[in-house]
Amino acid sequence: MPQMPSSNDISIVLGGxxxxxxxxxxxxxxKILKLNNLHVFATKEYMSRxxxxxxxxxxxxxxxxxxxxxxxxxxxxxLDKNVLPRLQHRITEQTIIAGDREALKTxxxxxxxxxxKLSIEFSAxxxxxxxxxxxxxxxxxxDALIMKKYIGxxxxxxxxxxxxxxxxxxxxxxxxxxxxIENGTVSFPELSISDIQNDIMINGxxxxxxxxxxxxCQCITSYxxxxxxxxxxxxxxxxxxFELIVEQAEDEIAAINMAIGAWYAGARAMVTTSxxxxxxxxxxxxxxxxxxxxxxxxxxxxxxxxxGLPTRTEQGDLxxxxxxxxxEFPRIILAPESLKDAFYISQKxxxxxxxxxxxxxxxxxxxxxDTYYNIPPFDINQLVxxxxxxxxxxxxxxxxxxxxxxxPRGIPGKGKGLVGVDSDEHDEAGHITEDLELRVxxxxxxxxxxxxxxxxxxxxxIYGSSDSPTFVISWGSTNPIVREAVTCLxxxxxxxxxxxxxxxxxxxxxxxxxxxxxxxIVENNATSQLxxxxxxxxxxQIDKKILKYNGLPFTVEELMHAISETxx
Amino acid sequence: xxYEMGKIDIAWCPGCGNFxxxxxLKRAVSELNIDPHNLVLVSGIGQAAKTPHYLRxxxxxxxxxxxxxxxxxxxxxxxxxHVIITSGDGDMxxxxxxxxxxxxxxxxxxTAIVHNNMVYGLTKGQASPTSQLGFVTPIQVDGVFEEPFNxxxxxxxxxxxxxxxxxxxxxxxxxxxxxxAIQHKGFALVDTFxxxxxxxxxxxxxxxxxxxxxIDGSHDPTNRNxxxxxxxxxxxxxxxxxxxxxxxxxxEENLYIYKNNNKPxxxxxxxxxxxxxxxxxxxxxxxx
Numbered sequence: 046m047p048q049m050p051s052s053n054d055i056s057i058v059l060g061g062x063x064x065x066x067x068x069x070x071x072x073x074x075x076k077i078l079k080l081n082n083l084h085v086f087a088t089k090e091y092m093s094r095x096x097x098x099x100x101x102x103x104x105x106x107x108x109x110x111x112x113x114x115x116x117x118x119x120x121x122x123x124l125d126k127n128v129l130p131r132l133q134h135r136i137t138e139q140t141i142i143a144g145d146r147e148a149l150k151t152x153x154x155x156x157x158x159x160x161x162k163l164s165i166e167f168s169a170x171x172x173x174x175x176x177x178x179x180x181x182x183x184x185x186x187x188d189a190l191i192m193k194k195y196i197g198x199x200x201x202x203x204x205x206x207x208x209x210x211x212x213x214x215x216x217x218x219x220x221x222x223x224x225x226i227e228n229g230t231v232s233f234p235e236l237s238i239s240d241i242q243n244d245i246m247i248n249g250x251x252x253x254x255x256x257x258x259x260x261x262c263q264c265i266t267s268y269x270x271x272x273x274x275x276x277x278x279x280x281x282x283x284x285x286x287f288e289l290i291v292e293q294a295e296d297e298i299a300a301i302n303m304a305i306g307a308w309y310a311g312a313r314a315m316v317t318t319s320x321x322x323x324x325x326x327x328x329x330x331x332x333x334x335x336x337x338x339x340x341x342x343x344x345x346x347x348x349x350x351x352x353g354l355p356t357r358t359e360q361g362d363l364x365x366x367x368x369x370x371x372x373e374f375p376r377i378i379l380a381p382e383s384l385k386d387a388f389y390i391s392q393k394x395x396x397x398x399x400x401x402x403x404x405x406x407x408x409x410x411x412x413x414x415d416t417y418y419n420i421p422p423f424d425i426n427q428l429v430x431x432x433x434x435x436x437x438x439x440x441x442x443x444x445x446x447x448x449x450x451x452x453p454r455g456i457p458g459k460g461k462g463l464v465g466v467d468s469d470e471h472d473e474a475g476h477i478t479e480d481l482e483l484r485v486x487x488x489x490x491x492x493x494x495x496x497x498x499x500x501x502x503x504x505x506x507i508y509g510s511s512d513s514p515t516f517v518i519s520w521g522s523t524n525p526i527v528r529e530a531v532t533c534l535x536x537x538x539x540x541x542x543x544x545x546x547x548x549x550x551x552x553x554x555x556x557x558x559x560x561x562x563x564x565x566i567v568e569n570n571a572t573s574q575l576x577x578x579x580x581x582x583x584x585x586q587i588d589k590k591i592l593k594y595n596g597l598p599f600t601v602e603e604l605m606h607a608i609s610e611t612x613x
Numbered sequence: 614x615x616y617e618m619g620k621i622d623i624a625w626c627p628g629c630g631n632f633x634x635x636x637x638l639k640r641a642v643s644e645l646n647i648d649p650h651n652l653v654l655v656s657g658i659g660q661a662a663k664t665p666h667y668l669r670x671x672x673x674x675x676x677x678x679x680x681x682x683x684x685x686x687x688x689x690x691x692x693x694x695h696v697i698i699t700s701g702d703g704d705m706x707x708x709x710x711x712x713x714x715x716x717x718x719x720x721x722x723x724t725a726i727v728h729n730n731m732v733y734g735l736t737k738g739q740a741s742p743t744s745q746l747g748f749v750t751p752i753q754v755d756g757v758f759e760e761p762f763n764x765x766x767x768x769x770x771x772x773x774x775x776x777x778x779x780x781x782x783x784x785x786x787x788x789x790x791x792x793x794a795i796q797h798k799g800f801a802l803v804d805t806f807x808x809x810x811x812x813x814x815x816x817x818x819x820x821x822x823x824x825x826x827x828i829d830g831s832h833d834p835t836n837r838n839x840x841x842x843x844x845x846x847x848x849x850x851x852x853x854x855x856x857x858x859x860x861x862x863x864x865e866e867n868l869y870i871y872k873n874n875n876k877p878x879x880x881x882x883x884x885x886x887x888x889x890x891x892x893x894x895x896x897x898x899x900x901x
Binding site for chain 1: 624689690
């Protein structure tokens with residue numbers, strides 16, 4: 046099995062029950078590491094429960110930007126005994142495990158740090174987490190002062206006593222860690238630092254939500270469903286500042302019909318959901334198709350069918366997004382691969398919806414919305430709201446037949462015209478018609494827009510040489526993981542084709558694929574939905590598939606192994 | 614104001630009660646001097662839901678059962694518009710039942726005129742949620758045995774803002790109630806009895822005349838308990854304003870964006886400076 050170089054980053058895993066406070070350590074740890082000018086990448090894997098169970102957070106710390114999960118664990122901090130059996134397959138002789146040896150009840154080599162005992166001796170059990178935090182930060186040779194200052198800020202609102210106890214607890218852990226380094230028990234490679242003070246740290250939900258705000262979104266209506274909920278939650282948190290209308294609908298049917306109503310009246314609106322909720326929205330999606338009403342839908346995928354694995358990840362709803370809704374109408378499906386792209390693509394989605402008067406689906410997944418890492422701040426200076434709403438005149442016809450299929454969109458109360466829309470087949474004024482010749486014209490008009498849409502598709506990105514004999518194709522959140530795997534393999538005959546728009550597909554895709562001798566597709570689903578779409582759209586049959594559908598994202602090593610096997 | 618569509622082909626059967634509702638609605642908006650440009654008629658699907666095509670104004674003829682969600686947000690993003698929903702009993706109480714409940718809870722300042730003919734017209738004569746017990750149809754061959762839906766009682770139980778019933782055989786009462794409903798701030802429900810001359814041979818115009826009465830001044834519509842009793846009456850059915858919930862804030866009034874600023878949401882621009890600081894705040898700067 047190919048090994049990935051590990052000198053540039055350290056992989057830490059924290060594990061424990063829900064409610065044990067892993068999230069608090071994660072929050073503090075990632076931020077403090079960033080303050081130490083170290084690149085950080087965090088990804089969660091949690092169970093669908095509020096208490097108990099066994100959850101883990103993986104944090105990669107490095108000297109360069111990180112955007113993919115790894116199998117390798119360099120440092121494991123298990124807070125309860127269920128963590129070790131669950132992670133058995135990822136623990137090697139190189140893995141350093143630090144924790145309460147007695148409580149963990151394991152044959153594995155554990156550096157005994159009796160967190161609970163230390164915590165109780167010191168004050169109370171709740172400080173175990175903060176002690177663990179200090180321990181980790183010491184093992185990574187970070188600055189104790191930065192840690193103390195940040196803890197002070199983090200707990201500041203809870204009062205001086207809480208601040209003081211947490212600082213002392215962290216310091217206690219830090220000293221334990223320092224001891225382990227001094228006596229040679231633990232020795233991690235030195236990570237070089239670069240100035241990343243200007244970087245921001247966000248997760249995928251925040252990136253989508255901020256992108257929506259930058260896209261002029263004035264209104265979000267949704268029904269809570271993991272992993273789509275993060276977007277509306279973030280927007281509700283800032284609704285006062287950004288003058289947003291945020292409404293929790295009675296169901297997803299209402300949510301999308303509300304958003305369509307909002308667009309009709311002149312607002313920019315979105316919904317956020319997951320597969321099951323999107324199922325309920327398909328009727329509304331079809332309505333948007335018929336009304337030629339813009340609407341932006343964030344679809345955060347999770348494994349199905351039905352309730353599936355509510356808190357895990359999958360790329361299993363591409364075909365759902367593609368075929369949802371009865372009748373024939375154009376749509377756009379975007380699949381951002383990173384936090385940066387999630388922001389800019391989400392922003393762009395609103396302009397695309399407005400311009401082409403079609404539903405735009407932003408297809409993400411649990412893995413992407415929950416990943417958290419540092420990136421340079423978004424540059425919003427170049428962003429524009431390209432509103433296509435016109436002022437109507439008295440002869441205004443909402444569905445005026447035009448050469449390119451786009452009828453200028455007016456809104457009620459703006460201008461001298463009246464704006465009528467109908468879910469029935471309609472005439473140019475929006476009134477019901479059963480004139481079958483007109484029906485054909487209207488279908489053609491709606492479908493014509495797809496030709497225009499194809500002119501502004503996000504191009505396929507090639508990483509590596511475009512002359513490579515072998516291409517690895519991937520889409521959305523899987524792209525960066527494939528990229529790191531391909532890079533680590535260091536095989537010059539290997540390149541990646543990364544897609545961030547899955548419908549319509551980039552026009553040059555067929556051409557690129559035809560130039561390859563071998564093609565491998567990597568998808569986080571069981572049936573290679575993108576592969577099937579590529580075959581349908583380009584006639585190109587991809588040779589090999591690497592698929593994963595156990596609810597987890599790919600890891601770098603796993604892909605290195607699978608790609609090597611496939612090409613050998 | 615001109616609300617006339619000119620010469621159009623209306624899809625209703627001659628003698629349909631919908632003509633009466635359309636005419637009364639035109640008179641109501643005309644007497645209230647509502648500019649068609651600021652009026653949006655919203656409907657779902659059904660014979661009644663075609664009403665927006667026959668009155669010159671903006672219109673949103675959406676999906677079956679889904680008139681209320683878009684209507685709510687049309688009003689929310691541009692409160693300057695008058696929003697009137699005109700749809701049938703199947704659309705509003707059957708397919709759209711969940712939205713009916715939650716629209717009442719949300720209380721947008723819109724008017725819902727429900728053409729209640731106790732039968733499905735467009736799909737040719739099946740039972741509707743308000744069909745009376747024993748009503749025989751091609752599907753309910755042994756007669757309806759499900760308890761008829763009582764929209765007024767449901768609305769009163771939800772503390773709806775304005776609850777009324779009229780019957781289109783009484784044009785003056787209907788005009789009066791439509792006008793009051795449109796002027797009412799908050800969600801106004803007007804359950805409007807109307808005959809279906811093709812598929813409902815039981816609940817005819819004559820039947821409505823014989824089985825309804827107009828509520829007199831002794832009923833206090835602000836008293837929720839007596840309103841509930843009134844809403845539960847049948848044979849004869851009471852017509853008039855059943856319930857008015859005192860001083861309820863509308864959905865739009867409850868929205869934070871309108872608390873200190875009337876500017877419609879559609880005219881609000883991106884707060885670029887605030888977005889810049891929001892991004893800036895994600896930098897995790899070193900404290901001190």
